[in-house]
């Protein structure tokens with residue numbers, strides 16, 4: 001029976017890096033979590049421990065720090081493209097790279113209207129993300145966001161589902177709909193104003209969540225992805241992962257009180273997990289762009 005080494009990659013996960021732009025007294029900061037993975041002619045290290053083509057993960061980490069000093073980081077997509085292309089063009093035997101970056105948001109502490117020059121508070125749990133794949137001379141950019149928590153206090157129903165002997169869920173014409181959006185969208189090319197596109201895709205998806213009268217979180221998912229694709233020709237597909245953050249009506253009848261959709265128990269687990277891909281019919285799949293991306 002033959003045994004061989006299958007697909008593999010290796011790199012440094014979660015390089016936490018914060019940079020301070022001190023070029024004026026009004027500082028700005030970038031707060032990133034960067035993961036690098038390299039692929040290529042790596043059979044030998046697995047088969048015999050020969051490290052001749054293994055650029056150490058420690059060197060990969062140092063490259064992230066050095067690149068952050070040599071040139072302003074800029075948008076996370078540009079930083080990831082620079083890093084990925086560097087590894088593929090300079091490391092012998094390496095022909096592919098995946099750079100994952102999550103960006104944490106900070107806002108200025110509001111002092112005297114304009115915000116403090118060098119004091120910040122963490123904006124929220126939300127992260128902006130990118131996953132850049134370099135495959136030979138091809139580059140794929142998949143950007144997105146994580147943990148954007150949203151809630152509708154009405155405009156959501158759930159009924160008409162099959163009932164069997166284990167069904168206890170009551171049908172509802174008016175429930176709370178809440179989720180923490182994780183979305184990733186694949187760009188068709190790299191000639192993009194990343195910051196502008198990010199803000200616009202995010203706003204479009206939020207608007208679709210708000211304005212869709214939802215009969216199921218699945219329907220909201222599709223409407224969010226569809227709206228993003230319709231408004232952004234630079235996108236090929238959108239993948240969404242939406243935990244249904246259930247809000248259950250509390251039974252107040254033991255206290256002789258009615259609960260007119262006002263008092264809820266916010267459960268944290270278990271949760272429904274609704275996931276899906278919304279795509280243009282006329283673009284080709286790009287499996288490499290998604291290979292080993294968390295969540296999908």
Ligand SMILES: O=c1[nH]c(=O)c2[nH]c(=O)[nH]c2[nH]1
Nearest residue numbers: 158169215216217218244272
């Ligand atoms: O929007 C929903 N989709 C489901 O598939 C589902 N299942 C469930 O129990 N509640 C809900 N809500």
